[in-house]
Amino acid sequence: MHKSRLGGFIIDCQTTDLEAATAFWSAALGLAAGPSADAGDANYRRLTTAPDQPHLEVQAVSHASRVHLDIEASDVAAEVARLERLGAKRVGPVRDWFVMEAPTGQRFCVVKVQREDFAARANSWP
Numbered sequence: 001m002h003k004s005r006l007g008g009f010i011i012d013c014q015t016t017d018l019e020a021a022t023a024f025w026s027a028a029l030g031l032a033a034g035p036s037a038d039a040g041d042a043n044y045r046r047l048t049t050a051p052d053q054p055h056l057e058v059q060a061v062s063h064a065s066r067v068h069l070d071i072e073a074s075d076v077a078a079e080v081a082r083l084e085r086l087g088a089k090r091v092g093p094v095r096d097w098f099v100m101e102a103p104t105g106q107r108f109c110v111v112k113v114q115r116e117d118f119a120a121r122a123n124s125w126p
Contacts (some may be wrong), residue, residue: 003122006056007072007114018060025058054076072114098113
């Protein structure tokens with residue numbers, strides 16, 4: 001058995017100025033900006049949300065700008081397999097997570113657990 005739930009939203013910005021993009025989204029949403037949860041990753045900036053809310057990040061990307069969602073999972077491989085059974089396709093691995101594509105074409109990621117209340121609030125899957 002494993003657990004999963006909506007983890008958060010990532011604002012993909014095709015930009016060479018991540019600080020300006022982050023400043024815009026921080027001001028637009030009224031959220032403080034901070035460094036990535038992974039201190040070694042220069043392509044992300046976190047926007048501060050309440051602990052019981054999905055995480056929100058701004059990411060510098062080379063593809064067209066868009067917003068994608070993350071599904072956080074206690075077992076990434078098991079969640080990827082579950083989503084494949086529902087019709088999703090693997091696009092490819094990135095470090096310790098997977099980029100997936102829904103049957104309707106949207107890209108999303110399956111990532112490791114992001115928030116402290118995960119165990120109590122996530123969906124359980126056999």
